[in-house]
Amino acid sequence: MEVPISTAELLTTDGVPLKQSLKKAERKNKIRAFLLVFPLLLFIIVTFVMPIGDMLLRSVDDTQINTVFPNTFSEFKKWDKEKDELPPEEVYKALFEELAYGDKIQVGRALTRMNYSKSGWKSLIKNTSRAIKKAVKKNEFPDSYKDFLISANDKWADPTFWYAMGQMVNYQTPIYYYNAIDMTYDQNQNVIRQEENRRVYVQTWIKTLKVSVYVTFFCLVLGFPVAHLLANLPLRYSNLLMIFVLLPFWTSLLVRTTAWIVMLQQQGVINGILVWLGILNDDGRLSMVYNETGTLIAMTQILLPFMILPLYSVMRVIPKSHMRAAQNLGAKPATAFWKVYLPQTIPGMSAGGLLVFVLAIGYFITPELVGGKDGKLIGSWIAYHLKTTLNWGLCAALGAILLGVMLVFYWLYNKIVGIDNIKLG
Amino acid sequence: MALPSYASPVQRTYYYAYLFFCSVVFFFLVAPLIAIVPISFSVSPFMVFTDGMLSWPPDPDAWSLRWYQNMIGNCSADVVSSTVPCSHKWMTGTVNSFFIGLTATFIATTLGTIAALGLSRPHMPYKGLIMAILISPMIVPLIITAAGMFFFYARINLVYTFTGVILAHVALATPFVVITVTATLVGFDMNMVKASQSLGARPVRTFFKVIMPLILPGIISGALFAFITSFDEVVIVMFMASLDQLTIPKQMWAGIRQEISPVILCMATCLVALSIFLLTTVELLRRRSERLRGIKSR
Numbered sequence: 001m002e003v004p005i006s007t008a009e010l011l012t013t014d015g016v017p018l019k020q021s022l023k024k025a026e027r028k029n030k031i032r033a034f035l036l037v038f039p040l041l042l043f044i045i046v047t048f049v050m051p052i053g054d055m056l057l058r059s060v061d062d063t064q065i066n067t068v069f070p071n072t073f074s075e076f077k078k079w080d081k082e083k084d085e086l087p088p089e090e091v092y093k094a095l096f097e098e099l100a101y102g103d104k105i106q107v108g109r110a111l112t113r114m115n116y117s118k119s120g121w122k123s124l125i126k127n128t129s130r131a132i133k134k135a136v137k138k139n140e141f142p143d144s145y146k147d148f149l150i151s152a153n154d155k156w157a158d159p160t161f162w163y164a165m166g167q168m169v170n171y172q173t174p175i176y177y178y179n180a181i182d183m184t185y186d187q188n189q190n191v192i193r194q195e196e197n198r199r200v201y202v203q204t205w206i207k208t209l210k211v212s213v214y215v216t217f218f219c220l221v222l223g224f225p226v227a228h229l230l231a232n233l234p235l236r237y238s239n240l241l242m243i244f245v246l247l248p249f250w251t252s253l254l255v256r257t258t259a260w261i262v263m264l265q266q267q268g269v270i271n272g273i274l275v276w277l278g279i280l281n282d283d284g285r286l287s288m289v290y291n292e293t294g295t296l297i298a299m300t301q302i303l304l305p306f307m308i309l310p311l312y313s314v315m316r317v318i319p320k321s322h323m324r325a326a327q328n329l330g331a332k333p334a335t336a337f338w339k340v341y342l343p344q345t346i347p348g349m350s351a352g353g354l355l356v357f358v359l360a361i362g363y364f365i366t367p368e369l370v371g372g373k374d375g376k377l378i379g380s381w382i383a384y385h386l387k388t389t390l391n392w393g394l395c396a397a398l399g400a401i402l403l404g405v406m407l408v409f410y411w412l413y414n415k416i417v418g419i420d421n422i423k424l425g
Numbered sequence: 426m427a428l429p430s431y432a433s434p435v436q437r438t439y440y441y442a443y444l445f446f447c448s449v450v451f452f453f454l455v456a457p458l459i460a461i462v463p464i465s466f467s468v469s470p471f472m473v474f475t476d477g478m479l480s481w482p483p484d485p486d487a488w489s490l491r492w493y494q495n496m497i498g499n500c501s502a503d504v505v506s507s508t509v510p511c512s513h514k515w516m517t518g519t520v521n522s523f524f525i526g527l528t529a530t531f532i533a534t535t536l537g538t539i540a541a542l543g544l545s546r547p548h549m550p551y552k553g554l555i556m557a558i559l560i561s562p563m564i565v566p567l568i569i570t571a572a573g574m575f576f577f578y579a580r581i582n583l584v585y586t587f588t589g590v591i592l593a594h595v596a597l598a599t600p601f602v603v604i605t606v607t608a609t610l611v612g613f614d615m616n617m618v619k620a621s622q623s624l625g626a627r628p629v630r631t632f633f634k635v636i637m638p639l640i641l642p643g644i645i646s647g648a649l650f651a652f653i654t655s656f657d658e659v660v661i662v663m664f665m666a667s668l669d670q671l672t673i674p675k676q677m678w679a680g681i682r683q684e685i686s687p688v689i690l691c692m693a694t695c696l697v698a699l700s701i702f703l704l705t706t707v708e709l710l711r712r713r714s715e716r717l718r719g720i721k722s723r
Contacts, residue, residue, distance in 0.1 A: 026548060029546070029548035030548045030549070032543075032548075033543045033544075033546035033548050033549040034549070034550060035543070036539050036542050036543025036544075036546075037539075037540045037549070037555060037559075038543075039539065039540070040536040040537060040539065040559060040603070041540070041558065041559065043536055043595070043596070043599075044559055044561070044562065044599065047595070048562050048570070048574075048596040049558065050577060051570075051573035051576065052570070052573040053573075054573060054576055054577045054580075055569070055573035055576055055577075222450045222453070223450075225446050225447050225450070229443075229444075239708075241451065243704070244451045244454050244455050245454060247454075247455060247458065247701065247704060248454050248455065248458065250653065250704045251696065251697055252656075252693075252696045252700070253657060254659060254674050254693075255461075255677075255693040255696050255697060257681070258461065258677065258689055258693055259460065259461045259693065261472075261681065262457070262460060262461055262464060262472045262473075262690070263457050263460060265472075267473045268472075268473065269473075269474065272473070272474060301453060301457065304450075304453075304454060305454075358564075359566075361566070362565075362566020362567070362568060362569065363566075364566070364567065364568040364660060365660065365678075369678075369681055369682070379566065382568050382569070382572055383568060383663075383664075386571070386572050392576065396572065396576070399568070399569040399573070402566065402568075403566075406566065410564055
């Protein structure tokens, strides 16, 4: 007898189709899981993601000066540069009024900004506004604002200042990014390289990359044999030796940096030992700290655990029989290592290498303390503009570029290793 | 991994060279940390091994606890040196460091553990994206984080306050909690939650009575990571903290930058001791966690 196959949907006891009911349950589960994550997600977005976003906006932001000179700038945009050599009377009038009645603090801030695009703005505006305020106090308003300003300071007849103003009339500006790679505008708004003596960033970027590459290379050379040893020793010994790797990993960065200063300085431990052994004489002590050598040595030691740990976890799971099998088939130990063992460690090498490289590129504390004058990396410039010159636009632009470089490498890391495979300790 | 008895002399040479190289690297890793310990007990205000310390038999006059006394704020006449300032700053810093560190750890551990529970559920939507956002504070270089936070927190008047520093440290520390707790939850048997619920326990009770005891090792190591992150953090503190929020790393930074004071080495020695303690604890917890979850020790 044939059993009729029901074409009707499966129903739960309360009459809802099973499919729908399951979907509903799953959605409920999804919402529950999300609700657990939500508080932290919100927290990180507010305390971390938004500040970073704010920084990125700040790197192109030119709002402040536009709120100080709104009329001047809108009149300025009407100036036909082909026709007139100098801007029309309205621009001078707007500038006169905005300097006369503008808020002193806001104008001061705007001046700092103006000086970034051309030096000389600050003194020009300062002594012009003194003349303007005097005139306003006496209630003497000139017939021609143009003539008044030019008589107050003849730089107002110099078109290069006006051209420089053109860089600031928009709410967004790429100037900080150009500055961050040693570029600037010339009088005709073309992007050109900075003058020779003002170029600092490109060479710092190159140095940062160079130091990071060196540190990664040294870490690989030093870390590979150690990881190999740890992975192949019996667990009892390797756990003990692991302390040598984990202790520096857990110790404060500043402690390790201080320790390297103590070790490497002229009267320090290493020089002391070398003199005591008679390898160096007392006048020939090596200068290993407060220069690039110091940065390299200290950063290699500090970042070495980040190379050893991923390498170790990859090497642990490579079966020892592979090497034996290769040798059994007639390969010499060196060939077996090169052809069989090494290729299997590539995931570990790339993970460790990228991790070390990415950490090194953003390093700030160690290069700042042991790097001296020529060992400073890009992080030091970011800190310098943040704290000392208060050129926050440039600071943000440098940070944004660094962030971009990092993200490219992390994207690679994610492709190769997977970001949620990060393990600690 | 001993050498087989049939190894050729060349292999032997390679093998011993390899062992020698590894010992040099191990030495390179820990030597600086060990070297600072004896120097911190020196009587000299310079951070060097003095002749007296190296002489044999040991010269008791070359050793002293004066910098340790200086560190704890004991500024009596036999302790002070004309070149080394003596103040209560180190102790103030210690108190602040522990206050900021413990508060940040508590908040980070709570938020991080709850989030990890959600992330390890099989139904979590957009898991990859959310995970990437949650661990981003660990990835972005500190100097960028510091710059961004400084601009942003300055707008809402949180710069130079304890609240601002603690919030920043919580953001930096949560990724460590999320990662360690998620890793612990990998081998977790979800049937136990179902069993507990079928026996009538509410979710909160299930968490405290069933889930938490099992993942406690992971939570504690996450908390320790969080603590050490906040405790060691110097870049954020440098920009976002005033003298009122002076912490140990900030004071050490000043010590290296301005005064080159031997007291730094005393504090460094204490911190090395602290890190040995934390390292041991985390290692023991990891083993316990693996035993609890029934993962066989490798």
